[in-house]
Amino acid sequence: xxxxxxxxxxxxxxxxxxxxxxxxxxxxxxxxxxxxxxxxxxxxxxxxxxxxxxxxxxxxxxxxxxxxxxxxxxxxxxxxxxxxxxxxxxxxxxxxxxxxxxxxxxxxxxxxxxxxxxxxxxxxxxxxxxxxxxxxxxxxxxxxxxxxxxxxxxxxxxxxxxxxxxxxxxxxxxxxxxxxxxxxxxxxxxxxxxxxxxxxxxxxxxxxxxxxxxxxxxxxxxxxxxxxxxxxxxxxxxxxxxxxxxxxxxxxxxxxxxxxxxxxxxxxxxxxxxxx
Amino acid sequence: xxxxxxxxxxxxxxxxxxxxxxxxxxxxxxxxxxxxxxxxxxxxxxxxxxxxxxxxxxxxxxxxxxxxxxxxxxxxxxxxxxxxxxxxxxxxxxxxxxxxxxxxxxxxxxxxxxxxxxxxxxxxxxxxxxxxxxxxxxxxxxxxxxxxxxxxxxxxxxxxxxxxxxxxxxxxxxxxxxxxxxxxxxxxxxxxxxxxxxxxxxxxxxxxxxxxxxxxxxxxxxxxxxxxxxxxxxxxxxxxxxxxxxxxxxxxxxxxxxxxxxxxxxxxxxxxxxxxxxxxxxxxxxxxxxxxxxxxxxxxxxxxxxxxxxxxxxxxxxxxxxxxxxxxxxxxxxxxxxxxxxxxxxxxxxxxxxxxxxxxxxxxxxxx
Numbered sequence: 001x002x003x004x005x006x007x008x009x010x011x012x013x014x015x016x017x018x019x020x021x022x023x024x025x026x027x028x029x030x031x032x033x034x035x036x037x038x039x040x041x042x043x044x045x046x047x048x049x050x051x052x053x054x055x056x057x058x059x060x061x062x063x064x065x066x067x068x069x070x071x072x073x074x075x076x077x078x079x080x081x082x083x084x085x086x087x088x089x090x091x092x093x094x095x096x097x098x099x100x101x102x103x104x105x106x107x108x109x110x111x112x113x114x115x116x117x118x119x120x121x122x123x124x125x126x127x128x129x130x131x132x133x134x135x136x137x138x139x140x141x142x143x144x145x146x147x148x149x150x151x152x153x154x155x156x157x158x159x160x161x162x163x164x165x166x167x168x169x170x171x172x173x174x175x176x177x178x179x180x181x182x183x184x185x186x187x188x189x190x191x192x193x194x195x196x197x198x199x200x201x202x203x204x205x206x207x208x209x210x211x212x213x214x215x216x217x218x219x220x221x222x223x224x225x226x227x228x229x230x231x232x233x234x235x236x237x238x239x240x241x242x243x244x245x246x247x248x249x250x251x252x253x254x255x256x257x258x259x260x261x262x263x264x265x266x267x268x269x270x271x272x273x274x275x276x
Numbered sequence: 277x278x279x280x281x282x283x284x285x286x287x288x289x290x291x292x293x294x295x296x297x298x299x300x301x302x303x304x305x306x307x308x309x310x311x312x313x314x315x316x317x318x319x320x321x322x323x324x325x326x327x328x329x330x331x332x333x334x335x336x337x338x339x340x341x342x343x344x345x346x347x348x349x350x351x352x353x354x355x356x357x358x359x360x361x362x363x364x365x366x367x368x369x370x371x372x373x374x375x376x377x378x379x380x381x382x383x384x385x386x387x388x389x390x391x392x393x394x395x396x397x398x399x400x401x402x403x404x405x406x407x408x409x410x411x412x413x414x415x416x417x418x419x420x421x422x423x424x425x426x427x428x429x430x431x432x433x434x435x436x437x438x439x440x441x442x443x444x445x446x447x448x449x450x451x452x453x454x455x456x457x458x459x460x461x462x463x464x465x466x467x468x469x470x471x472x473x474x475x476x477x478x479x480x481x482x483x484x485x486x487x488x489x490x491x492x493x494x495x496x497x498x499x500x501x502x503x504x505x506x507x508x509x510x511x512x513x514x515x516x517x518x519x520x521x522x523x524x525x526x527x528x529x530x531x532x533x534x535x536x537x538x539x540x541x542x543x544x545x546x547x548x549x550x551x552x553x554x555x556x557x558x559x560x561x562x563x564x565x566x567x568x569x570x571x572x573x574x575x576x577x578x579x580x581x582x583x584x585x586x587x588x589x590x591x592x593x594x595x596x597x598x599x600x601x602x603x604x605x606x607x608x609x610x611x612x613x614x615x616x617x618x619x620x621x622x623x624x625x626x627x628x629x630x631x632x633x634x635x636x637x638x639x640x641x642x643x644x
Contacts, residue, residue: 102285
């Protein structure tokens with residue numbers, strides 16, 4: 001549990017120059033240990049995806065270091081980044097991002113191929129992983145024939161194919177119904193605990209807090225204190241009370257992610273609250 | 277090292293588009309192969325009289341090195357002069373002029389050859405009837421079919437009527453046909469009964485040496501059969517090369533456009549997938565292989581299809597228009613294969629530039 005899998009030091013990312021420069025990430029420090037699940041939450045536009053892209057070796061930081069297995073991703077040549085992504089990271093995406101032209105088995109096998117595992121060993125490993133995720137009867141299916149939960153389990157199997165030390169998940173439960181979302185959260189937790197991997201999740205979904213060892217709040221490109229955050233009672237998203245739509249109730253101020261959630265909440269409590 | 281055939285899978289995801297691409301490139305290649313095949317067939321036909329001749333050496337007027345598009349006139353006594361040269365086994369004069377053979381309202385360009393029946397210089401084989409007697413003519417079976425004539429029918433050549441005495445075969449090309457009459461008859465018609473157009477020579481020794489001796493002794497041009505045949509083909513090829521090249525290039529440009537469009541459409545519809553693959557670790561070389569793999573697979577399938585279609589086309593053409601021979605030569609196949617390869621590489625260039633620029637980070641939601 002103490003082995004550091006991923007470390008970001010004073011990470012900055014600025015898009016554009018001069019007056020139009022956007023500082024998407026500002027001085028982020030982050031250490032994730034093997035076996036640990038870190039959940040990064042924050043409002044839209046807070047820099048979560050930019051941070052995840054940098055952590056996953058898809059985007060170079062403007063300054064700072066990202067250390068994985070002693071390698072600084074910020075200075076690794078482009079020619080080596082692809083290979084590093086294949087062997088060091090497992091990715092889980094909001095839209096599943098399975099390759100529609102390939103079968104379920106081939107999607108996992110392809111990830112293995114990218115890491116240099118080919119032929120029968122790749123096939124057996126893919127089948128073993130998919131069977132472990134309860135997909136043994138879906139091996140030759142195309143992704144479009146699967147349910148959302150099944151797709152995300154295939155994505156998890158693909159993410160684990162090359163036994164990466166770090167798994168990065170971007171809104172892994174966003175397109176899933178509640179029960180399936182809980183199942184995916186449980187699986188991510190198990191990946192960290194049982195397989196001793198570092199798991200970094202970026203999400204709006206407050207339900208994932210239960211699966212996380214640490215929850216970090218990213219706002220305006222920098223980490224803040226999660227204790228200051230509130231939970232939208234309608235959709236379950238975490239929101240910053242500052243500037244968010246809110247409602248004064250007899251029990252106190254309730255914050256929402258959007259005016260629509262606030263209005264829905266107000267309608268349910270009609271006559272007993274005051275819209276501010 | 278078996279890997280997931282990602283290029284093939286992507287290509288075949290939209291089978292209709294893939295088939296259209298293969299068909300489009302195949303049609304372009306068929307045009308190239310068919311044009312070259314017809315040209316090859318024509319050049320073979322054009323030299324068939326020479327190739328089937330028993331003569332080892334052909335003697336012509338000085339400076340005349342072909343039969344097609346040429347006029348050669350030799351004095352009759354040159355035959356005896358040649359016969360006296362060591363190494364010459366026999367020598368036989370022929371007359372040869374260009375005209376046409378007509379029956380009813382059908383007209384066919386023709387070489388008219390005057391020869392002595394029973395001697396070299398006539399048709400290689402008479403498949404029906406007999407060699408020509410006085411006032412008679414032997415024509416090719418394809419020409420006979422086109423003209424609608426048979427043994428005993430009349431045809432017009434050189435301004436007079438001839439009775440068909442026999443039918444030979446293999447002497448009609450897309451350009452013309454060959455008809456055979458008696459040497460004396462053609463000499464009379466031409467008004468020069470004691471001259472020759474060419475002298476055919478059989479040799480006892482090496483034809484090249486004998487040809488050189490004949491040139492030295494007579495001052496006329498003497499060529500071996502292979503040499504004259506090559507000259508003849510070369511002349512015909514030169515006459516058609518520019519046109520053939522233009523047509524071939526135009527066809528390859530069509531193929532290039534098709535493959536570029538198909539690949540672009542395939543790649544553009546799969547940019548997200550390519551972004552996913554890059555995010556998962558597919559490098560620049562892998563992306564290049566992916567696009568080139570699709571291009572080469574399309575062109576390879578198109579090439580195989582094109583060869584099959586051209587062979588079928590050749591059979592169909594031979595049945596419908598017997599004067600056209602479509603011959604697929606190995607050199608033509610190699611040229612088409614190389615052209616296909618160039619088309620595949622060029623067609624993949626634009627899609628490649630596009631996919632190289634795909635940002636793997638696009639697999640995440642829009643940057644926040």
